Every structure is written in structure tokens, then in C-alpha cells.
Amino acid sequence: MTGVGVRRGESHLLSDLDWSVHADERWVVIGPNGAGKTTALTIASTRMFPTVGSVEVLGEVMGKVDIAELRPRVGFASSMLLREIPMHERAIDVVVTGAYAVTGRWNEQYADEDTDRAMELLSAWGARSYSERPFASLSEGERKRVLIARALMSDPELLLLDEPGAGLDLAGREELIGLLDDFAADPLAPSLVLVTHHVEEIPTRITHALVLAHGKVVASGPIDEVMTGDRLSEAYGIDVTVESVSGRWMAVASRTARASHG
Ligand SMILES: Nc1ncnc2c1ncn2[C@@H]1O[C@H](COP(=O)(O)OP(=O)(O)OP(=O)(O)O)[C@@H](O)[C@H]1O
Numbered sequence: 001m002t003g004v005g006v007r008r009g010e011s012h013l014l015s016d017l018d019w020s021v022h023a024d025e026r027w028v029v030i031g032p033n034g035a036g037k038t039t040a041l042t043i044a045s046t047r048m049f050p051t052v053g054s055v056e057v058l059g060e061v062m063g064k065v066d067i068a069e070l071r072p073r074v075g076f077a078s079s080m081l082l083r084e085i086p087m088h089e090r091a092i093d094v095v096v097t098g099a100y101a102v103t104g105r106w107n108e109q110y111a112d113e114d115t116d117r118a119m120e121l122l123s124a125w126g127a128r129s130y131s132e133r134p135f136a137s138l139s140e141g142e143r144k145r146v147l148i149a150r151a152l153m154s155d156p157e158l159l160l161l162d163e164p165g166a167g168l169d170l171a172g173r174e175e176l177i178g179l180l181d182d183f184a185a186d187p188l189a190p191s192l193v194l195v196t197h198h199v200e201e202i203p204t205r206i207t208h209a210l211v212l213a214h215g216k217v218v219a220s221g222p223i224d225e226v227m228t229g230d231r232l233s234e235a236y237g238i239d240v241t242v243e244s245v246s247g248r249w250m251a252v253a254s255r256t257a258r259a260s261h262g
């Protein structure tokens, strides 16, 4: 993204965003509520055009490419998409139809290979046991896993996950981090960008971080350089201390910051 800005009326959702994600990098995007994280990810998913600036996704310039061809090459899992999900469908069908939803090519009769692939993805993300259940009946954490499997159904070259850990219990979160770490370790896996609110949720193999606040970049680059108390304090407007333990991150606000924030 070069000089990307998004305006809605008088509000600037994003301003002057310059951001490059290279094929071998795995990124996390963090920042307070309303920082513009989902907006940035939605643009990268080809589902939104910026008001200003240029966007290149997988070598294609947005605005000069057939979106129907580009969109299946990008996997996107976000609670933003929940309104597109047929809630009454079984989890397995939600995954299978993922491939059709992005291409716009609907086929009443799924091929057996599609169903096999969807089941493989559900198994890989620990969701096999509820593959036959209606999506509406799944818990928040269970839905997250199904949405990730759905995002991967079109075999994308770039995977964008918006708060994949939200709503997961401790064991579920740790399992997801393990799965994402395995995924990130695979040299053939797509490039990965994930949004999170909790630095504890950042998988150890994430290489880069983008910190946003109020629609602007606070810091961007290799994670060790970006994930500092100073940067997060600036982003969140409170005094934050950051530590790294065995590749995992921890952030806590100082006692006075906690008192004054409320
Ligand atoms: N149509 C709109 N008009 C005005 N403001 C909007 C519009 N759509 C979104 N916004 C605002 O843009 C800001 C950025 O939203 P975005 O969803 O990108 O934030 P986010 O960083 O993902 O936040 P969260 O952590 O809460 O998910 C928010 O303050 C939101 O209220």
C-alpha cells in the first residue's frame, strides 16, 4: 500500500499508509479499537478500495485487475464476513462454499474433491468433530476455526486473519498459536497477516509488526524493533511495558497508567 487513505465523511479511517508485506514475511497488526486494522486488512483482501493511494496485491494493481480473478488468491477470515456466512449451513458446507463465495461461481453440486479438501482443512484446524453441525450452533471459538478453514479453501497465496484468537479459551488460544506457528514455518504456506489485540497471542514465528493508532502508522518493521514499550505506549496512550519470553510477547500497563486510564 502506498499513500493509502480511507475517508468516510469527515472521518479519516486510514491516512498515509505505506505498508509492504513480502512473500517470506509473517506480519501482525496491532493497535487500539478503531485504529484502522480491519480497514487495512479489508483493503488487502480486495473487498474495499481506498479513497486515495495505490494498492498492489500479489503483483496486481487494484483498479487495473479483474477482482474476481484476484480475490480467490487472498484468504480472509474476519468477523466482518459473518454476514456473508449462511448461518443455517453445516460447518463443512460453510468451508466448501468459501471457494465459491470468493469466485462468484456457484455450483449446486460440489465436487467430491471439494468436500474432501474442506474436511482436511477442518481437521487441520481442529474442527473436524463439529463439521456436520449448523454454523449457527457453534461457539465463537469454533466459528473462528471454521472461518480459517473457509479462508484457506481457495488455496490462497496470502492469508489475512482478523483477530483469529478472539473468543478462544486459554487451551484453544494456545492450540491456535501452535497451529499458526506450524503454518508460518511451512515455506510453502501463503504469506500471513494477522490482527490481534493481545500481544500474548502473537505466534513466535511472526517476523514483522505494524502498529496503528487513529488510522496512522505508529511503527512498522521487524517485530523486535517495533514491539517496544515506547511504541505500544504511544499507540495506546498509556504507559506500557513489553517483554519477550521464549519468543512470545507480554504487555502490561504500569499501575499509574491503569489507574488513570479508567
Ligand atoms: N462508514 C463509516 N463512517 C465513519 N466511520 C467509520 C465508518 N466505518 C468505520 N468507521 C470507523 O473507522 C475506524 C476504524 O475502524 P476499523 O474497523 O478499521 O478499526 P479496528 O482497528 O479494526 O478496530 P477494532 O480493534 O475495534 O476491531 C473506527 O473508529 C470506525 O468506527
Ligand SMILES: [Mg+2]
Residues within 6 Å of the ligand: 037, 038, 039, 162
Ligand atoms: Mg477490527
